[in-house]
Amino acid sequence: MKKLLFLLTLISSLVINAQDSGSVKGTITEASGMPLAGAAVYIKSLDKGGVTDFDGNFTIEDVAEGTHTVSISYIGFETLEQSVSVTAGKTTQLNSQLKESNSVLDEVIITAGKKPQKITDVPATVNVITARDIEEFPSFNIGELAARQKGVDFVRTGVLGTGINIRGFNSAFNSKNLQVTDDRLSTLIATGLPMGSFSTVTKDDISRVEILLGPNGTLYGPNAHNGLVSTITKNPRQSEGTTFAVGAGNQNVVTARLRHAQVLNDKFAYKFHFERSQGTEFNYADSVYVGTTAYKELDLDRDFDSQKYGASLFYKPTKSSEITGYYGHSNSNNIGVTSAGRNQIKDWSIDVAQVKFVSKNFFANTYYTWSKTDETYAMNQRTQNYVSFIDNGFSEEEASERSFTEQWFQTGANFGDGIVLQRGALFKDASKRFNAEAQYNNNWNQFYLTLGAQYQLDMADSKGTYLFDEGGIDLDQTGVYTQMEYKLSDSGWGFLVGGRIDNHELYGSNFIPKAAITKKVKSGTFRLTYGKGIAVPSILNLKGNLFGGLVIGNGEGFTLTDGTKIGKLDVETINSYEIGYKGKLSEKLFIDTNAYYNQSDNFISPLVNIADAANGNNVTHVGDTPIGDLVDGSTGAFVLTYLNFGHVDTYGLDVGLNYYFNDSFRTSVNYSYFDRSLDTDDMDNDGNLDGQVLESELPINTPNHKFSVGLHYGKGKFYGALFGRYVQKYDFFSGINVAAETQDQDGDGINEIVENAQVGRTWNYGQLGGFSVDANAGYNFNDNLSLGLSITNLFNAKNREFVASPVIETLVSFELKYKVNFFKKKPATIN
Structure with a gap:
């Protein structure tokens, strides 16, 4: 009962x-x-x-x-x-x-916390390049849109090449900004460099790009050090249809693209894309010095081209979950800038295969990346090799053929009195990478939890051309992370803590913490954050062997003739403190501003010569191995490598303002300041080991001041934008590359750096930076057909934006786009 x-x-x-x-x-x-x-x-x-x-x-x-x-x-x-x-x-x-979204405060982003969040709730500075920005930019190279973001150092190396840096210490081989595409690393395997134009995705398939300023290592791992760039592509369920695009411009630029997306039923959807782009770089040849004589780069090919294609299949096992399979391919021919001169990139291909599962609370992701090239070569070294044969009587045909791998060293007065040095200029690559990640998200009332684990296995193989990699080099790393948030909705306070244990095969475990406090007010959100980032040396940093031992990775340390020991590379760390605010200053004026202070330790240097042959202090050992046993014929009289520096503090602020005159017209104003504090009495900061600390030894390679103004208009069928950018002139040092004003670096009364003159193994054209104006406009004839025009450097300002690169001239491009949906569903009825 x-x-x-x-x-x-x-x-x-x-x-x-x-x-x-x-x-x-x-x-x-x-x-x-x-x-x-x-x-x-x-x-x-x-x-x-x-x-x-x-x-x-x-x-x-x-x-x-x-x-x-x-x-x-x-x-x-x-x-x-x-x-x-x-x-x-x-x-x-x-x-x-x-x-x-037209308002910066209405944006919903996903990258910062690996989950959808309103941008005002994110305890970080985030720039968003929206789908509309991309749609209204009539050029295949959307990298230019990064120039319009606050806190970003944007550089252009030519018609094709664009690059970004965040918060200082740029170089011609910069791997401190992690780049990801649809939750997969978009970086090269052996070098860690961003793929850039090697990416397998095309403009028409990109939904948005989210750029996070500052360290983001807790969720993303090593090398999300100064910042993170995340590219997110379109889901066919929100972008069904077919897009045809053709474009043309000066410098012989031609592009053709196709994208198709279709929803088959409530379970399956798919998409595929294809692109072919080509053009000719500006008429510029970098100087290659043999002694004091300059030569043009041998067999310089200024024509560039890229071909990309990819496809994705989407399957929904339930209404709230989805499985995605992706394969993408790219093949590129172009010129690449490095710290040791320029590379002629020949048929470099990237292939990616990915399977990803997403649901409300679970995320799982695994992918495989292949990198392959057999004919890429360093133009600087190959030219030096060629000259050594020509100057000693060899035929042009033989000199050209042998210049890929050898250099002639004359030892006597007669022809043939000499020896061959292995100074390989050829780069081959057959590297692979495997990645996997699993993550759990949930919330209980006001408490939010994220748990995850990542695994990465790098399998580098240069076929002995630029690495000490006989039999290949395998390095793995595993990361386990958590992030917890507590939000008091009534009072507006929010608290976040996170941590990551990252275990590297060579460097053991590193702890990467994160913490933030946010406070919502009626018109915005204040934030106070702390984050740590680490930069793990790349395989090239550790195991590099370029040009017959002229560049050697520092994975084991070195010994000099006088017994000096140079330690092996360690992990670089950065501790970043930031205060910021996002919100309204009035009904039409929005602000996103921050101020930050960073403490960097064990900074990984650009290439530095550690030998002092003039005083007989050569490199004798690499680790415990005599250098002559490791590199045939090497005397260690000139060795470029990477070092850790002691400690440097950097600081700055970013201010972004958006004013909406009306629904059709708005203006954006961005300003950034950056500087550093270097203790010149700390001998750990003695970059070239000469007994004194110089400002140029830990190069900032970043302007103190950047300022930009943008005007954006869109009404009816017409859209347009005008964007002006000022970059204060600044010095840039990276390996053999110098772009700086005349200066006496050590105070001895002699100018070691002279503008418009030879400096070391390169020509110094002077400081980088300047003022330029870009513009774009377009007209939508109807829902299907549009025509756009883009002009980079509208007034043809004669600015040089990067080392080993030409003055950037005016670039004009047109784009005709046709969109159609043969399978369009009947729109839902709205009450």
């Missing part, structure tokens, strides 16, 4: 509770009426919600009777909050349309 009474009471309670609650259902679409699959619908007061299905539909059950605020968000769209009244025992209909 007691059991029966208990059962009846339980049933009665359930019935009563059911009568006290109802449900909310509806459809979420974009402005055109197309359903948005995966939009987040959330009732904060009840901690209830879900995501929309393939048709944009959602249902939230067991909603207490009363009036509630429903928040609807989707990446790239404005967050919408709507009030809904729920009646017990009934279903309330809520259909909503989301607008593409």
Whole structure:
């Protein structure tokens, strides 16, 4: 009888509770009426919600009777909050349309916390290049859009080459900004350099690019050191249709692209893309010095081209989960700038295969990367090799053939009196990388938890051309991380702590912590953050063997003739402290500003010559191995390698302002300041080991001041933008490369650096930087056809933006684009 009474009471309670609650259902679409699959619908007061299905539909059950605020968000769209009244025992209909985000404060981003977050909730400085920015930029090279972001050091090496740096210490071989694409590393395997134009994705398939300033190592691991650049491509369920694009410009630039995406049913969708682009670099040859005589780079080929293709298959096993399979390929021919001269890149291909699973609480990802080239070569070294044969009587044909691998050293007065030195200029690569990651996300009321683990195995193989890698080099690293957030919605306070244990095969375990406090106010959010980043030496840093021992990696340390020991490379660390604010200053004026202070230790230097042959102090051993046993014929009289420096403090601020005159016209103003404090009495900062600390030995390679103004207009069928950028003139030192004003570095009354003159093994054209104006405009004839125009360096300012690179001249490009959807679904009906 007691059991029966208990059962009846339980049933009665359930019935009563059911009568006290109802449900909310509806459809979420974009402005055109197309359903948005995966939009987040959330009732904060009840901690209830879900995501929309393939048709944009959602249902939230067991909603207490009363009036509630429903928040609807989707990446790239404005967050919408709507009030809904729920009646017990009934279903309330809520259909909503989301607008593409035009306001910087309405953005929803995913990179900072590896989950969707409104940009004002993120305790970091984040720049977003939106789908609209990309759509309205009529050039295949969207790297130029990075120039329009605050806190970013943007450089251009020619028609094709663009690069970015964040918060100091740039070089011609900069791997301190981690780049990822759809949750996979977009970096080369042996060098750690960003892939850049080697990427396998095309412009028309990119949904957005999120740029995070400062360390982000807790969630992303080593080398998310100064910043992180995340490229996110389109899901076919929100971008169905076919896009044809053709473009042309000066410097013989021609591009053709195709993208197709189709939804087959509520389970399957797919997309594929193809691109072919080509052109000719500016008429510039870098000087190659043999003694005091300059030569042009041998067999310089200024023509560049790239071919890319890829495909993805999307499968939804449930309404709230998705499995994606991706394969992409790229092949490139172009010129690349390095710390030891320029490379002629020949048929360098990248292949990527990926499988990824995403659901509300779980994320799993694994992918494999292949890198391959057999004919890429260093033009500087090859030219020196060629000259050595020509000057000693060899035929031009033989000199050209042998210049890929050998240099002639004349020992007597007669022809043939000499020896061959192995000074290989040829780069081959057959490297591979395997990555895997698993992550769990959940929240309980105001507490949010992220747990994850990552694994990476680098398998470098240069076929003995630029690494000590007989039999290949395998290095693995594993990271385990967690991040916890607690949000007090009533008071606006938020607290975040995170930590990562990263275990590297050579460097053991490193702890990477993170912490933040945020405070929401009516018009914005204040934040105070701390983060640590580490830069693990690349395989090239550790095992490099370039040009027959002229460049040797520092994985084991060195010994000099006088017994001096030079330690092996260690992990570089940075501790970053930042305070910032995002919010409204008025109804039309928005601000995103920060100030930061960084402490860097064991800074990994650019290439430094550690031998002092003039005083007979050569390199005798690499680790415990005599240098002559490791590199045939080497005397150690000239060895370039990488070193750790002691300690340097850097600091700066970024200010970004956006003013909306109306819905059609806005202006953006960005300003950045950067500087450093170097203790010249700390001999750990003696970069070239000459007994004194010089400012140039730990080069800032970053301007103190950057300023930009942008004007953006879009109304009806027309859009356009005008963007002016000022970069204060600054010195740049990287390996053999020098771009600096005339200066006496050591105070001895002699100018070691002279502008417009030979400095060491290169020509110094003077400081980098200057002022330039870019513009773009377009017209949409109808929903399918558009024509765009882009002009880089509108007034042809004669600026040199990077070392071993030409003056950047005006670039003009046109783009005609046609979009059609043969399989367009009927838009959902909106109440």
